[in-house]
Amino acid sequence: MARALTHPDLVLRPFPERAERASGWLDRTADGLLARTLGQAQAWWLRSAPRHRPLLQAVHEQAPPAQALSDAELRQRLAALRPVLRREGFAPGPTAQAFALLREASGRTLGRRHFDTQMMGAWGLLQGRLVEMATGEGKTLTAALAATTAALAGHPVHVITVNDYLAQRDADTMAPLFRFAGLDVGAVVQDLSPAQRRAAYAQPITYCTNKDLAFDYLRDRVALGERHGPLHRQLQRLGGQGGDELIQRGLHFAIVDEADSVFIDEARTPLILSATVPGDDMAERCEQALALAHALQPNEHYRLDAAMHFVQLTPAGIERVAEFAEGLGGVWTSRRGREEIVRQALSALHLFRLDEHYVIVEGKVQIVDESTGRVLPDRSWERGLHQMIETKEGCELTGERRTLSRITYQRLFRRYLVLSGMTGTAREVAPELRAVYGLSVVPIPLHKPSLRTVAAPRAFATLDEKWQAVAEEVRRVAREEGRPVLIGTRSVKASEAISAVLRGLGLPHALLNAKQDRDEAEIVAQAGQPGRITVATNMAGRGTDILLPPEVLARGGLHVILTEYHETQRVDRQLFGRCARQGDPGSCAALVSLEDDLFTTHAPWATQAARWRLASGQALSPRAIDTLRRVAQAHAQRLHAQVRLHTFKQDQQLDQLLSFSGSTP
Numbered sequence: 021m022a023r024a025l026t027h028p029d030l031v032l033r034p035f036p037e038r039a040e041r042a043s044g045w046l047d048r049t050a051d052g053l054l055a056r057t058l059g060q061a062q063a064w065w066l067r068s069a070p071r072h073r074p075l076l077q078a079v080h081e082q083a084p085p086a087q088a089l090s091d092a093e094l095r096q097r098l099a100a101l102r103p104v105l106r107r108e109g110f111a112p113g114p115t116a117q118a119f120a121l122l123r124e125a126s127g128r129t130l131g132r133r134h135f136d137t138q139m140m141g142a143w144g145l146l147q148g149r150l151v152e153m154a155t156g157e158g159k160t161l162t163a164a165l166a167a168t169t170a171a172l173a174g175h176p177v178h179v180i181t182v183n184d185y186l187a188q189r190d191a192d193t194m195a196p197l198f199r200f201a202g203l204d205v206g207a208v209v210q211d212l213s214p215a216q217r218r219a220a221y222a223q224p225i226t227y228c229t230n231k232d233l234a235f236d237y238l239r240d241r242v243a244l245g246e247r248h249g250p251l252h253r254q255l256q257r258l259g260g261q262g263g264d265e266l267i268q269r270g271l272h273f274a275i276v277d278e279a280d281s282v283f284i285d286e287a288r289t290p291l292i293l294s295a296t297v298p299g300d301d302m303a304e305r306c307e308q309a310l311a312l313a314h315a316l317q318p319n320e321h322y323r324l325d326a327a328m329h330f331v332q333l334t335p336a337g338i339e340r341v342a343e344f345a346e347g348l349g350g351v352w353t354s355r356r357g358r359e360e361i362v363r364q365a366l367s368a369l370h371l372f373r374l375d376e377h378y379v380i381v382e383g384k385v386q387i388v389d390e391s392t393g394r395v396l397p398d399r400s401w402e403r404g405l406h407q408m409i410e411t412k413e414g415c416e417l418t419g420e421r422r423t424l425s426r427i428t429y430q431r432l433f434r435r436y437l438v439l440s441g442m443t444g445t446a447r448e449v450a451p452e453l454r455a456v457y458g459l460s461v462v463p464i465p466l467h468k469p470s471l472r473t474v475a476a477p478r479a480f481a482t483l484d485e486k487w488q489a490v491a492e493e494v495r496r497v498a499r500e501e502g503r504p505v506l507i508g509t510r511s512v513k514a515s516e517a518i519s520a521v522l523r524g525l526g527l528p529h530a531l532l533n534a535k536q537d538r539d540e541a542e543i544v545a546q547a548g549q550p551g552r553i554t555v556a557t558n559m560a561g562r563g564t565d566i567l568l569p570p571e572v573l574a575r576g577g578l579h580v581i582l583t584e585y586h587e588t589q590r591v592d593r594q595l596f597g598r599c600a601r602q603g604d605p606g607s608c609a610a611l612v613s614l615e616d617d618l619f620t621t622h623a624p625w626a627t628q629a630a631r632w633r634l635a636s637g638q639a640l641s642p643r644a645i646d647t648l649r650r651v652a653q654a655h656a657q658r659l660h661a662q663v664r665l666h667t668f669k670q671d672q673q674l675d676q677l678l679s680f681s682g683s684t685p
Contacts, residue, residue: 035270037435072140078116079123079139086124091200094128097121098172098201105173110146118169119143122201126161129196134158134165137467142166145440150279150459154466155444155594156565156601163275163442164194171203171224175273175438179227182278183394184209185541191227198225208232210397214239217267230282231291231396234432238293238425240266271436279441280590282429283457284449286389288663290671292402292426296419301350305361306404306411308352312344313365322366326621327659331366333359361404368408375512378409384418385410388512428671430456430664444597445590452661456668468603471577472596475609476642477649481634486613487521490583493611494527494553497579504552504572508595509533510584510617515555518583522553529553548578558591566598577606584616585649587656612645622659623652 089097098121104114119139127133134142138158144151145166153159167177181187191207198205206220208228217236220226228236243265276282316322321337324330333341341362345352352358372378378387379395385406387396400406400421410417433439434457441459450461480486490507498505509515512533519531532543532554547554548568568577578599586592592610599606614620614634619627626648630640640648 035266035268036437037271038437040431040435072136072143075112075116075119075143076136076139078112079120082117082120083124086120089124091128094121094125095200095202098125102172102174105169109173110169115143115146115169118172119165122165122168122197125200126165126197129200130161130194132161134161135467137464138162138165141442141464142169144462144464145275145442146170148438148440148459149462150441150443150446150453150457152446152461152463153442153444154464154470155597157444157464157467158602159277159442159444160190160193163190163277164197166440167194167225167275168198168201168203170273170438171198172201176269177225177273177275178233178271179225180230180233180274180276180282181227182281183229184232186277187227187229187232189541208236214267221268230276230286230429234291234427234429235293236267237271237432238291238427240268241425241427242293273438274433274436274440276433276439276441278443279459280443280446280449280453283433283441283453283459284660284664285588285591287429288660288667290426290428290667291432293424294400294402294421295424296421302404302407302420303411303417305351306365306408306417308344308348309361309365309408310369310411312341312362313369316340316362316366322363324366324370326371327656328663329367329371331363331371333363337362361408364403364405364408367405368412372405372409373513374413375516379512380413380415383415385413385415426671428668430668431671433457445593448588448590448657452664470600471603471605472600473605473607474596475607477610477612477645479630479634479640479645479648480611480613481615481631483517483613483615486583486611487518490518490581490611491521491525491527493581493609494522495525498527498551498553501575502550502571503575503577503579504548504550504566504568505554505579505581506547506566506598507553507555507581507583509555509557510586512557514584515557519555522555527553529555532556548572550575558586558595565601568604573604577604579606580608582608582610582612584612585610585618585653587618587622587653587660589649589653610645618652618656619648621652622655623648626651 086094086097098118101114101118101121105118108114119134119142123134123139135158137153138161141151141153141157141159141162142165145163146169151162153162163179167179170177179187179190181190188207188209191205195205203224205225205227206223208217208220208226209232212220217232220228221236316337318324319334321334321340323332323334325332338359341358342355345358351361374380376388377390378385380386381395387399387401388394389396400418401409402421402423404420407417407420439457439459446453446461447463453459453461478489480489494505494507497503507518509518515531515533519529522529530543530546530553532540533556543554543556544566546552548566550569550572566578572578580596580599582592582595596608599608612619614627614631619630630644630648633640633644
């Protein structure tokens with residue numbers, strides 16, 4: 021049963037959240053082993069028919085009486101259920117009653133009634149689980165059912181999505197259901213004032229993005245200032261002082277959509293709230309450091325680790341930097357400072373690439389989220405790296421930033437009293453989700469059997485060969501068969517490369533990447549029309565349905581082409597999940613190159629062996645391609661897990677260090 025509002029781990033700062041517990045290596049090891057050994061058995065138990073049958077049976081038994089109620093009577097029944105849910109929590113009896121009433125209300129207000137699988141998913145969310153539902157199975161409606169039930173029980177609910185569009189869309193779409201149940205809903209998106217944000221968080225149900233949530237939380241920590249310490253919190257409560265200047269009102273109940281993206285992919289980097297500080301010599305420092313970096317030689321003066329995004333100066337490089345710094349002032353007089361700025365310059369030159377890690381929009385460097393392919397407006401790299409890249413690209417320098425507060429997603433979400441989530445791809449990272457967030461993964465069966473056809477993967481020696489093969493497949497499927505095609509790429513650069521090839525062959529298409537993301541919803545919605553060709557980074561499609569007309573379904577549905585494996589198979593599965601949704605037909609294929617970054621960075625020796633095989637005139641079998649993919653993705657995921665663990669530990673240590681003085685980290 022989900023925990024009640026009065027929770028033993030609850031602390032007030034001055035709003036409710038779970039007290040942070042220090043987890044030692046033994047705790048983490050035990051959690052990881054528990055997830056591996058019991059995870060499958062627990063998931064089976066939670067999704068098995070005997071477990072859900074009483075709940076679903078009770079819902080169906082109460083459906084006819086609910087249908088017979090007038091709107092006013094239905095509202096009265098929902099209102100009468102509130103104290104029962106508050107008293108008994110999410111026990112099967114009151115939960116089944118709530119589901120039956122809300123299912124009927126949803127049919128009347130939204131024109132959609134929840135499937136059994138969606139009610140199973142909502143039940144898992146109320147139990148504080150991470151629900152794995154395949155793409156297209158209706159996670160939005162599932163979340164609304166759980167959020168409404170939790171809000172009726174008195175929990176302030178945060179439904180957390182990956183972008184502003186989805187947050188506003190889902191809040192607006194589900195608002196009629198919420199209002200019918202006597203609940204208001206708010207949406208926190210960019211450009212809202214603090215007062216507007218505070219009002220949105222004050223609603224029983226609030227839709228927001230993970231980044232808005234995190235930065236609003238950090239702003240509240242800065243607003244608390246020295247009162248953030250435990251002693252100050254106690255004194256504040258005893259003195260009757262409130263937190264009227266705060267934006268949020270606590271971390272009660274969270275439903276995180278696309279949870280694997282938030283909990284795993286975006287957990288490698290801490291969230292940092294910063295302010296601009298004067299730095300008149302920043303431009304000169306960056307120019308000097310870049311000039312020196314251009315003169316340094318790889319292996320002799322520095323070593324690069326592309327997989328870890330890390331630069332190390334060699335002894336010869338350290339000596340060369342010291343020689344360069346002679347006679348210079350400022351940061352160059354400090355050994356640590358000058359070596360740091362040169363490492364940043366080398367990183368800017370060799371590790372961060374235009375149209376892959378960032379784009380230039382209206383003369384400004386804007387970061388591209390590697391996991392979603394979207395631009396992150398108003399975000400910047402820390403410790404002078406952003407200004408170094410701006411200097412490299414000839415852009416106007418932004419001010420140097422000073423950290424005001426920081427937190428990782430691991431530490432933030434562990435503070436919710438009840439944490440739950442949804443995604444289509446979680447099983448690969450189930451042990452880490454259990455060990456870090458205490459979340460068990462619960463797979464939900466498909467509402468209808470999948471009709472997806474998966475072609476054998478093909479690999480080519482060069483990028484040019486790959487793009488030509490992709491273009492030929494697009495021509496065959498879109499022109500000869502009249503089916504829509506979605507081409508998935510990993511970067512802006514790759515999307516523009518295949519776009520150029522298609523233009524050269526006279527194949528009209530829509531292009532969707534971080535540079536052209538304003539019409540994302542419309543482009544994705546039109547991607548299912550007959551013969552339609554859409555090129556997109558992996559930003560396309562999370563949360564937006566590709567609607568297929570009857571003639572497309574008759575021809576075989578949407579065809580998806582993956583042009584480069586991602587560093588995690590989860591993202592590959594998400595792309596393939598764009599086709600064959602909810603029992604529709606569809607197909608997918610992977611056409612990759614041995615020059616793709618995944619292979620060259622994470623499996624160079626195996627990739628070289630594959631090149632020799634192709635050079636000798638032998639084709640790579642599907643099994644060999646799959647093995648190469650598995651090796652490369654396993655190496656990438658090991659490195660990323662190490663980075664996440666290091667980031668988590670570093671954030672904990674910094675917070676503990678500064679908490680002695682009551683300062684905000």
